[in-house]
Amino acid sequence: EKIKSRKPRWSVRASEMSKKTFNPIRAIVDTMKAKPNPNKPMIALSIGDPTVFGNLPTDDEVTRAMKEAIDSNKYNGYAPSIGYQSSREVIAKFYTCPEAPLEAKDVILTSGCSQAIELALSVLANPGQNILIPRPGFSLYKTLALSLGVEVKLYNLIPEKSWEIDLKHMESLVDDKTACIIVNNPSNPCGSVFSKKHLQKIVAVASRQCVPILADEIYGDMVFEYGAFQGLAQLSTNVPVLSCGGLAKRWLVPGWRMGWILIHDRKEIFGKEIREGLVRLSQRILGPCTIVQGALDHLINRTPQHFYDNTINFIKSNADLCYITLSAVPGLCPVRPAGAMYLMVGIDMEHFPEFESDVDFTERMISEQSVFCLPATCFEYPNFFRIVLTVPEEMMVEACRRIREFCQEHYQGGEATQDLECDK
Amino acid sequence: EKIKSRKPRWSVRASEMSKKTFNPIRAIVDTMKAKPNPNKPMIALSIGDPTVFGNLPTDDEVTRAMKEAIDSNKYNGYAPSIGYQSSREVIAKFYTCPEAPLEAKDVILTSGCSQAIELALSVLANPGQNILIPRPGFSLYKTLALSLGVEVKLYNLIPEKSWEIDLKHMESLVDDKTACIIVNNPSNPCGSVFSKKHLQKIVAVASRQCVPILADEIYGDMVFEYGAFQGLAQLSTNVPVLSCGGLAKRWLVPGWRMGWILIHDRKEIFGKEIREGLVRLSQRILGPCTIVQGALDHLINRTPQHFYDNTINFIKSNADLCYITLSAVPGLCPVRPAGAMYLMVGIDMEHFPEFESDVDFTERMISEQSVFCLPATCFEYPNFFRIVLTVPEEMMVEACRRIREFCQEHYQGGEATQDLECDK
Numbered sequence: 058e059k060i061k062s063r064k065p066r067w068s069v070r071a072s073e074m075s076k077k078t079f080n081p082i083r084a085i086v087d088t089m090k091a092k093p094n095p096n097k098p099m100i101a102l103s104i105g106d107p108t109v110f111g112n113l114p115t116d117d118e119v120t121r122a123m124k125e126a127i128d129s130n131k132y133n134g135y136a137p138s139i140g141y142q143s144s145r146e147v148i149a150k151f152y153t154c155p156e157a158p159l160e161a162k163d164v165i166l167t168s169g170c171s172q173a174i175e176l177a178l179s180v181l182a183n184p185g186q187n188i189l190i191p192r193p194g195f196s197l198y199k200t201l202a203l204s205l206g207v208e209v210k211l212y213n214l215i216p217e218k219s220w221e222i223d224l225k226h227m228e229s230l231v232d233d234k235t236a237c238i239i240v241n242n243p244s245n246p247c248g249s250v251f252s253k254k255h256l257q258k259i260v261a262v263a264s265r266q267c268v269p270i271l272a273d274e275i276y277g278d279m280v281f282e283y284g285a286f287q288g289l290a291q292l293s294t295n296v297p298v299l300s301c302g303g304l305a306k307r308w309l310v311p312g313w314r315m316g317w318i319l320i321h322d323r324k325e326i327f328g329k330e331i332r333e334g335l336v337r338l339s340q341r342i343l344g345p346c347t348i349v350q351g352a353l354d355h356l357i358n359r360t361p362q363h364f365y366d367n368t369i370n371f372i373k374s375n376a377d378l379c380y381i382t383l384s385a386v387p388g389l390c391p392v393r394p395a396g397a398m399y400l401m402v403g404i405d406m407e408h409f410p411e412f413e414s415d416v417d418f419t420e421r422m423i424s425e426q427s428v429f430c431l432p433a434t435c436f437e438y439p440n441f442f443r444i445v446l447t448v449p450e451e452m453m454v455e456a457c458r459r460i461r462e463f464c465q466e467h468y469q470g471g472e473a474t475q476d477l478e479c480d481k
Numbered sequence: 482e483k484i485k486s487r488k489p490r491w492s493v494r495a496s497e498m499s500k501k502t503f504n505p506i507r508a509i510v511d512t513m514k515a516k517p518n519p520n521k522p523m524i525a526l527s528i529g530d531p532t533v534f535g536n537l538p539t540d541d542e543v544t545r546a547m548k549e550a551i552d553s554n555k556y557n558g559y560a561p562s563i564g565y566q567s568s569r570e571v572i573a574k575f576y577t578c579p580e581a582p583l584e585a586k587d588v589i590l591t592s593g594c595s596q597a598i599e600l601a602l603s604v605l606a607n608p609g610q611n612i613l614i615p616r617p618g619f620s621l622y623k624t625l626a627l628s629l630g631v632e633v634k635l636y637n638l639i640p641e642k643s644w645e646i647d648l649k650h651m652e653s654l655v656d657d658k659t660a661c662i663i664v665n666n667p668s669n670p671c672g673s674v675f676s677k678k679h680l681q682k683i684v685a686v687a688s689r690q691c692v693p694i695l696a697d698e699i700y701g702d703m704v705f706e707y708g709a710f711q712g713l714a715q716l717s718t719n720v721p722v723l724s725c726g727g728l729a730k731r732w733l734v735p736g737w738r739m740g741w742i743l744i745h746d747r748k749e750i751f752g753k754e755i756r757e758g759l760v761r762l763s764q765r766i767l768g769p770c771t772i773v774q775g776a777l778d779h780l781i782n783r784t785p786q787h788f789y790d791n792t793i794n795f796i797k798s799n800a801d802l803c804y805i806t807l808s809a810v811p812g813l814c815p816v817r818p819a820g821a822m823y824l825m826v827g828i829d830m831e832h833f834p835e836f837e838s839d840v841d842f843t844e845r846m847i848s849e850q851s852v853f854c855l856p857a858t859c860f861e862y863p864n865f866f867r868i869v870l871t872v873p874e875e876m877m878v879e880a881c882r883r884i885r886e887f888c889q890e891h892y893q894g895g896e897a898t899q900d901l902e903c904d905k
């Protein structure tokens with residue numbers, strides 16, 4: 058046997074990967090020590106979970122589909138790691154269209170859209186490569202990339218253009234090591250919805266630069282104007298696209314952890330290699346809960362249109378209310394959203410000299426008004442804060458009232474400059 | 482702007498990680514081109530899924546718990562990424578004991594035991610380190626380790642000693658870079674159950690070498706002799722243990738993807754660092770399905786004892802039947818199992834000169850007898866095959882009959898030597 062020079066002693070350290078896995082929202086929120094004002098009940102406009110207040114229950118058909126799946130006793134065993142063939146067919150049929158046809162083989166079921174993004178990034182990018190992500194943008198992209206040793210480069214969104222991408226800036230960031238561009242539409246945190254034309258230009262950049270796109274379309278079809286959502290893959294004739302989605306938002310069941318990747322690869326640029334890579338990666342933890350998989354058919358095909366419409370109308374009505382109220386508040390610059398469930402508000406920091414940053418600003422809003430909004434530093438976008446629009450209307454009204462009061466109390470200086478600046 | 486020397490062209494390659502993610506069972510099984518004998522209906526003794534034949538349904542209380550969780554409408558939103566506090570409490574209460582007390586904070590809910598193992602490995606091991614895993618052993622350990630860039634070293638199990646660990650061999654493998662030892666008890670593929678004494682010796686090695694243990698106890702309590710299962714962590718006074726488990730096997734719902742890590746760290750050797758690392762890693766894809774989380778309380782506390790007993794009695798009866806039948810077959814050396822749901826059978830290859838390997842042997846068993854057993858090469862253990870014991874009894878009987886017939890047809894040479902060798 059070999060000679061041991063080792064003198065064992067205990068020293069168990071957490072891995073590099075676990076240390077690199079970093080959730081900026083947690084990091085920022087956990088340092089916010091503010092306690093709510095004890096005289097005012099807390100209103101949290103911070104959590105992207107439409108179910109917390111109970112005002113947006115999922116549809117009865119959705120829960121019925123689950124109970125049927127349970128009673129059938131057919132969905133207790135292991136499914137293939139990418140999901141049942143029949144369930145993948147359901148998703149393929151639901152999303153297929155002539156310009157971007159989908160079959161079951163193009164669908165991979167995952168544990169939430171989060172795992173869809175994780176698998177997509179894991180198959181496309183090696184450590185040392187980079188990906189392009191939006192600023193402001195959903196924090197998970199960076200969390201996952203860094204945990205995989207993949208660098209992120211942030212391309213700018215332009216608030217004055219309803220958060221369209223600064224395409225020149227985006228294209229300038231592409232280099233030899235760019236593994237993919239993440240496009241999130243409709244957007245968290247912006248609530249923006251890209252026009253067909255803008256999406257075409259995005260695809261053109263990817264095509265010119267030969268970089269695949271990861272389209273995060275978890276808020277797909279959640280748009281205020283009927284028909285305004287345009288899937289990105291439908292506009293691509295050559296750029297390969299992994300479109301990530303799931304049940305979380307549109308069906309209002311984020312806890313159920315059902316997501317998917319739709320593989321669009323009309324020119325076979327991904328080819329067998331990426332498809333097989335995704336299958337192999339899916340075998341690490343196996344797919345999502347089989348009961349939810351078994352429920353997909355009824356859940357998707359029996360949910361009545363008015364359920365979707367109700368959700369959208371509710372969010373739109375809150376968006377209007379919030380936008381209109383806050384537009385009249387000196388020092389604030391809300392940007393009108395067109396979908397998803399968020400609204401971004403610019404803070405004219407010059408007029409709030411008391412506060413050092415959006416983090417400071419939102420912290421004080423908690424301690425004085427018991428209103429909790431996420432500072433947009435969480436999305437790499439200082440001097441803004443994000444409002445979640447799925448709260449009950451009376452809460453929205455009261456929150457806006459308190460935000461106005463807060464701003465009125467702290468606003469300093471004239472209104473003129475600020476009006477010009479933020480193009481109200 | 483910087484100058485681009487890059488001439489874009491399409492070349493999208495799957496990542497190194499996806500290529501390193503390798504499931505040996507798939508690799509071996511997919512090369513087995515054998516078609517079943519068309520005159521005999523196929524009997525698959527290959528899949529570790531107790532639900533496939535419908536003879537082992539889960540308990541009514543289990544499905545009732547799920548439907549109640551759905552109807553409550555309380556479990557549709559996001560849970561904390563490590564699971565609801567209340568659900569973690571349920572698991573803590575179920576597994577706590579004086580020698581190894583558990584609270585909610587010591588429990589992390591995961592998407593199946595597979596993700597429990599993935600998180601545990603990800604937090605303990607860095608690329609370039611190594612882990613010790615059993616041979617024969619469950620293939621996922623190696624799959625996950627290699628995909629993380631972690632090396633595996635295989636320690637031997639001794640079939641003649643009911644698959645106890647060759648402790649000397651195991652200890653000799655430990656080096657400076659050993660991040661953990663995986664101990665799987667009861668075992669897949671062996672069906673073995675370690676005695677308290679043997680487990681104490683395992684813990685003693687880990688203690689001497691100062692290496693933490695990942696205990697895969699997904700088959701915990703699935704033992705033929707009442708009370709024979711002994712949790713590993715209860716025997717440790719200092720060695721930190723991550724015990725991985727889940728609903729898959731004992732509650733017969735592997736598709737539901739509910740697993741957990743129990744953190745045992747009585748000397749605070751893992752400390753804050755490992756706990757926080759696990760939490761951070763759990764945020765990458767968030768936890769398991771909230772409906773199953775919500776069902777845990779009733780599911781675990783209302784399932785009647787006779788449900789567990791029935792499963793065990795059924796498996797034990799198949800195990801006896803299979804062991805006794807195959808013991809009488811010249812050229813075969815079954816090892817009597819004591820738990821889980823598997824039985825390993827040695828092949829006396831000398832007496833089957835027609836076949837090159839266990840893969841060859843099992844392949845021919847498919848084409849001639851339509852019986853599919855996994856060659857133990859899948860578990861890094863050539864010259865054995867594994868039988869799954871959860872199939873309906875009449876299938877078990879017929880499969881054993883056909884295996885006997887197959888061996889009788891191919892057996893060459895006297896019986897004397899073989900009898901001595903395999904200690905029947």
Ligand SMILES: Cc1ncc(COP(=O)(O)O)c(C=O)c1O
Pocket residue numbers: 105168169170171172195241244245273275302303304305311314315316766767
């Ligand atoms: C833009 C975006 N993508 C992905 C996700 C994750 O979705 P899931 O809960 O299905 O993992 C979210 C959740 O808030 C999101 O806002």
Ligand SMILES: Cc1ncc(COP(=O)(O)O)c(C=O)c1O
Pocket residue numbers: 342343529592593594595596619665668669697699726727728729735738739740
């Ligand atoms: C020893 C062992 N560990 C872990 C697992 C994975 O369990 P789960 O289905 O909960 O991921 C299995 C599944 O067969 C197993 O045999």
